[in-house]
Amino acid sequence: MRLFVDWDGTITVRDSLVQVIHEFGDASLLAELEPRVGVDLTLHEEIALEFDAVRTSLDEVVEWVTENVEVRPGLAELAELRPVVVSAGFYELIEPVLRREGIQLEVLANRVDARPDGWRVQFRDEAACATCGEPCKRGGLAGEPYAYVGDGYSDRCAALAAERVFARDSLARHLDDRGMAYERFETLDEVATLLRGTRATD
Numbered sequence: 150m151r152l153f154v155d156w157d158g159t160i161t162v163r164d165s166l167v168q169v170i171h172e173f174g175d176a177s178l179l180a181e182l183e184p185r186v187g188v189d190l191t192l193h194e195e196i197a198l199e200f201d202a203v204r205t206s207l208d209e210v211v212e213w214v215t216e217n218v219e220v221r222p223g224l225a226e227l228a229e230l231r232p233v234v235v236s237a238g239f240y241e242l243i244e245p246v247l248r249r250e251g252i253q254l255e256v257l258a259n260r261v262d263a264r265p266d267g268w269r270v271q272f273r274d275e276a277a278c279a280t281c282g283e284p285c286k287r288g289g290l291a292g293e294p295y296a297y298v299g300d301g302y303s304d305r306c307a308a309l310a311a312e313r314v315f316a317r318d319s320l321a322r323h324l325d326d327r328g329m330a331y332e333r334f335e336t337l338d339e340v341a342t343l344l345r346g347t348r349a350t351d
């Protein structure tokens with residue numbers, strides 16, 4: 150079975166986009182816009198507006214991210230299962246952290262043009278999803294069955310279409326509310342062990 154894993158708050162301990170906004174952007178904008186996602190803003194619209202307020206050079210932000218973004222224990226064990234990282238964040242801020250960890254993974258993410266007058270996000274997929282009505286991760290994963298590991302809003306729709314879900318934080322609460330089955334995780338080696346266990350007994 151294919152394995153897709155979210156980046157922010159799933160592989161990373163904290164959401165690195167939120168960390169970057171707090172460090173280089175406008176935290177009040179984040180506080181104002183975040184509750185509006187799924188109400189009168191799409192996640193893409195939220196991200197685009199928040200990063201328009203970031204004016205720092207990409208080099209400087211990459212350096213900060215490389216020094217400050219922490220990954221959950223067990224990334225190396227999970228990487229052995231060849232997951233694909235699927236993120237609403239930016240390839241430019243994910244790849245340096247993977248490189249620091251000495252891990253190579255396929256990454257499906259957005260790209261960013263770090264302009265001095267405000268970062269412009271280049272979204273990988275802008276097509277509205279037939280299920281949730283906004284551009285989401287689900288469309289890009291369609292086809293063969295998959296397992297999904299995630300923590301937040303961007304994972305909801307893709308998790309609902311997965312054969313097996315590992316969830317923490319607000320994704321776990323969302324699945325609880327809907328009465329959906331999932332396995333709770335805090336570290337990535339827990340996920341790897343559970344996936345390997347299934348494989349061994351199949």
Ligand SMILES: [Mg+2]
Pocket residue numbers: 155156157158159299300301302303
């Ligand atoms: Mg996340």
Ligand SMILES: [Zn+2]
Pocket residue numbers: 278279280281282283284285286287288306307
């Ligand atoms: Zn969707």
